[in-house]
Amino acid sequence: xxxxxxxxxxxxxxxxxxxxxxxxxxxxxxxxxxxxxxxxxxxxxxxxxxxxxxxxxxxxxxxxxxxxxxxxxxxxxxxxxxxxxxxxxxxxxxxxxxxxxxxxxxxxxxxxxxxxxxxxxxxxxxxxxxxxxxxxxxxxxxxxxxxxxxxxxxxxxxxxxxxxxxxxxxxxxxxxxxxxxxxxxxxxxxxxxxxxxxxxxxxxxxxxxxxxxxxxxxxxxxxxxxxxxxxxxxxxxxxxxxxxxxxxxxxxxxxxxxxxxxxxxxxxxxxxxxxxxxxxxxxxxxxxxxxxxxxxxxxxxxxxxxxxxxxxxxxxxxxxxxxxxxxxxxxxxxxxxxxxxxxxxxxxxxxxxxxxxxxxxxxxxxxxxxxxxxxxxxxxxxxxxxxxxxxxxxxxxxxxxxxxxxxxxxxxxxxxxxxxxxxxxxxxxxxxxxxxxxxxxxxxxxxxxxxxxxxxxxxxxxxxxxxxxxxxxxxxxxxxxxxxxxxxxxxxxxxxxxxxxxxxxxxxxxxxxxxxxxxxxxxxxxxxxxxxxxxxxxxxxxxxxxxxxxxxxxxxxxxxxxxxxxxxxxxxxxxxxxxxxxxxxx
Numbered sequence: 241x242x243x244x245x246x247x248x249x250x251x252x253x254x255x256x257x258x259x260x261x262x263x264x265x266x267x268x269x270x271x272x273x274x275x276x277x278x279x280x281x282x283x284x285x286x287x288x289x290x291x292x293x294x295x296x297x298x299x300x301x302x303x304x305x306x307x308x309x310x311x312x313x314x315x316x317x318x319x320x321x322x323x324x325x326x327x328x329x330x331x332x333x334x335x336x337x338x339x340x341x342x343x344x345x346x347x348x349x350x351x352x353x354x355x356x357x358x359x360x361x362x363x364x365x366x367x368x369x370x371x372x373x374x375x376x377x378x379x380x381x382x383x384x385x386x387x388x389x390x391x392x393x394x395x396x397x398x399x400x401x402x403x404x405x406x407x408x409x410x411x412x413x414x415x416x417x418x419x420x421x422x423x424x425x426x427x428x429x430x431x432x433x434x435x436x437x438x439x440x441x442x443x444x445x446x447x448x449x450x451x452x453x454x455x456x457x458x459x460x461x462x463x464x465x466x467x468x469x470x471x472x473x474x475x476x477x478x479x480x481x482x483x484x485x486x487x488x489x490x491x492x493x494x495x496x497x498x499x500x501x502x503x504x505x506x507x508x509x510x511x512x513x514x515x516x517x518x519x520x521x522x523x524x525x526x527x528x529x530x531x532x533x534x535x536x537x538x539x540x541x542x543x544x545x546x547x548x549x550x551x552x553x554x555x556x557x558x559x560x561x562x563x564x565x566x567x568x569x570x571x572x573x574x575x576x577x578x579x580x581x582x583x584x585x586x587x588x589x590x591x592x593x594x595x596x597x598x599x600x601x602x603x604x605x606x607x608x609x610x611x612x613x614x615x616x617x618x619x620x621x622x623x624x625x626x627x628x629x630x631x632x633x634x635x636x637x638x639x640x641x642x643x644x645x646x647x648x649x650x651x652x653x654x655x656x657x658x659x660x661x662x663x664x665x666x667x668x669x670x671x672x673x674x675x676x677x678x679x680x681x682x683x684x685x686x687x688x689x690x691x692x693x694x695x696x697x698x699x700x701x702x703x704x705x706x707x708x709x710x711x712x713x714x715x716x717x718x719x720x721x722x723x724x725x726x727x728x729x730x731x732x733x734x735x736x737x738x739x740x741x742x743x744x745x746x747x748x749x750x751x752x753x754x755x756x757x758x759x760x761x762x763x764x765x766x767x768x769x770x771x772x773x774x775x776x777x778x779x780x781x782x783x784x785x786x787x788x789x790x791x792x793x794x795x796x797x798x799x800x801x802x803x804x805x806x807x808x809x810x811x812x813x814x815x816x817x818x819x820x821x822x823x824x825x826x
Contacts, residue, residue, distance in 0.1 A: 258519065261763060262499045265756045272752040273492045280485025283742050286735040287482065291475050293732035294555055298468055300721040301561065307714055316710035317447065320580070323703050324443050341422040344608060347678040348415045351671055355411055358622070358667035362404045365660050407618035407671075414611040421604040435590055439583045446580040464561060471558060474551040478739075481547060484540035485746075490788055491533040492753065495526045498783050518776050523764035525783070525799055530757040532795050534750045541747055548740045555736060559729040581715050584708040588701065612675050619668045626661045626668075 307313060502522045780800060787793050 258763065259503065261759055262503055265759050266496045266499050268752055269492050269496050269756055272749050273489050273496070275749065276485050276489045276492070276746070279742055279746055280482055280489075283485070283739045284479070284482050286739050286742075287475070287478055290555070290732045290735035290739075293728045293735070294471060294475075294558060297558060297725050297728055297732065298464075300725050301464065301558075303721060304718055307718055310714075312710055313714055316707045316714075317450065319703065319707045319710075320443065320584075321447065323700065323707065324440060341418060341425055341604070343681055344418050344605075344678065345422055347674060347681075348411070348418055350674050351411060354667045354670035354674075355408060358664060358671070359404050359408060361660055361663045361667060362401050365664075366401055368656055368660065403618050403622050407615055407622070410611055410614050410618065414608055414615075417604065417607060417611075421600070424600075435586065439587050442579065442583050446583070450580075467554060467558060467561070471551065471554045474547055474554060478544060478547045478551060481540050481544035484537055484544070487789065488533055488537045491529060491792060494783075494786055494788075494792065495529055495756070497786060498522060498526050498529075501779065501782060518779065520764045521776070521800075522779070522783070523760040525780075525796065527757050527760045527764060528795050528799050529792060530753050530760070532791060534753045534757070536791070537753075538747070538750055541743060545740060545743050548736055548743065552733060552736045552740065555733050559725070559733065581708065581711050584704055584711070587704055588708065609679060612679055615675060616672065619672055622664060622668050626664050 499522075502519065780796075784793065784796050787796065
């Protein structure tokens with residue numbers, strides 16, 4: 241029963257303290273409401289994106305499994321069985337060829353020492369030229385001008401160093417080319433003896449694995465379908481639970497509006513309805529609304545977190561199943577299809593190496609011969625520099641003789657330079673002799689190699705190419721799909737995990753509402769009895785008319801009773817954000 245009416249009093253506006261408290265509560269509620277509005281919208285968007293990605297991942301899984309059942313794939317496998325029976329009949333050992341690469345390598349080793357000697361000698365010449373300039377500078381320049389001779393020595397030393405460096409570079413390039421060519425030739429010979437048998441053995445194994453895989457895929461498809469249904473259900477539950485964000489946002493906003501209306505009502509009305517009593521009633525009503533809203537929010541948030549964590553677990557299983565299915569087709573470490581294609585490529589590569597390596601021998605020889613020509617040019621340059629250096633040395637010796645004892649040091653340096661030029665001649669001649677012998681050997685062996693016949697493997701290659709083309713196309717499509725899954729899966733799971741973290745953070749919002757509830761409880765504490773004056777009833781009716789959810793109306797009616805002579809407004813239905821679940825599911 242409502243308490244007796246209090247006497248009419250003259251109008252008094254809200255106290256400054258009450259005004260300040262209400263304003264503070266409204267501002268804090270508005271801030272939390274803004275956070276809810278944005279964050280729950282973002283959560284819904286992330287969940288929708290995750291559902292879309294999981295849908296694509298599941299489609300990729302289904303397509304991957306269907307690949308092994310396609311007619312195209314079955315025809316390719318049948319063709320491979322035919323090739324398997326023909327390979328042993330077609331493969332013949334590669335005929336041994338003259339190891340002229342070995343001869344060239346020996347030649348390169350023979351050149352190494354004279355080139356090293358030449359480099360050392362030219363380096364010494366450079367040092368001697370520097371000593372000559374130092375010695376000449378100490379002489380009496382008025383007696384003889386040695387500048388032209390020492391400068392000549394220096395220039396010739398630098399020219400010799402450049403020529404020898406170029407010669408050494410050409411030699412290094414030639415040695416590297418020979419080493420690579422010889423290694424390639426040796427590798428081919430080693431592989432030829434065992435590769436074919438290995439490929440045939442693995443081919444049989446791959447075909448058996450593919451048959452077993454088909455049977456296993458049929459069993460797994462049932463489990464996979466059940467997992468998809470479970471994920472669909474969890475996404476639906478999560479989407480539904482996310483609506484608590486909009487529901488709570490509206491309820492918080494209605495509390496804000498109630499406080500604002502309370503302040504406006506008191507300031508505009510001259511009804512003596514009892515200021516403290518109406519404040520207490522309105523604040524008590526908001527306390528109950530907040531209590532109900534917070535309780536529902538906390539419960540739904542806890543359920544949402546549990547649902548999202550379960551969804552994360554299911555999504556991880558979905559991704560793992562998709563990866564395992566794809567790996568069984570694509571991985572290079574024991575699964576059938578990828579290894580099958582790899583082995584076919586090995587077979588093609590083996591056929592190609594038999595031809596290309598043999599044909600490439602002539603190219604190597606031609607390149608070496610061109611290098612010989614370049615090296616010969618550098619040797620000729622060294623010879624020319626050596627002649628000029630002999631002349632400079634002779635002229636310097638003659639000039640030093642005119643100075644007697646004073647020119648003895650420079651004369652000794654000139655004689656040392658003369659001796660070094662002789663060493664350059666010796667080293668260069670040794671190099672030229674080896675180059676000439678090697679040139680004749682190469683021409684002879686190349687002619688022999690050009691006369692040899694290659695293997696006739698065209699028929700097997702054509703059949704293998706046809707099967708490989710089909711399998712490569714299948715692997716390419718599957719690999720592209722799996723690559724997409726690899727890119728999408730972490731993103732899909734990450735979106736769900738981000739949503740979980742966001743929901744956990746939003747648990748803290750209820751602390752703001754509990755604070756507001758405590759402040760409102762303090763404002764509602766009064767010993768003054770309240771009676772429903774027309775102005776007060778109009779105010780409460782106005783508040784009830786704003787409600788958009790039955791839960792709000794139920795709280796209101798439980799506390800104040802059913803509306804009677806004052807219109808309660810159109811109750812309507814709860815207008816929480818409606819999300820079409822089917823649009824987000826698979």
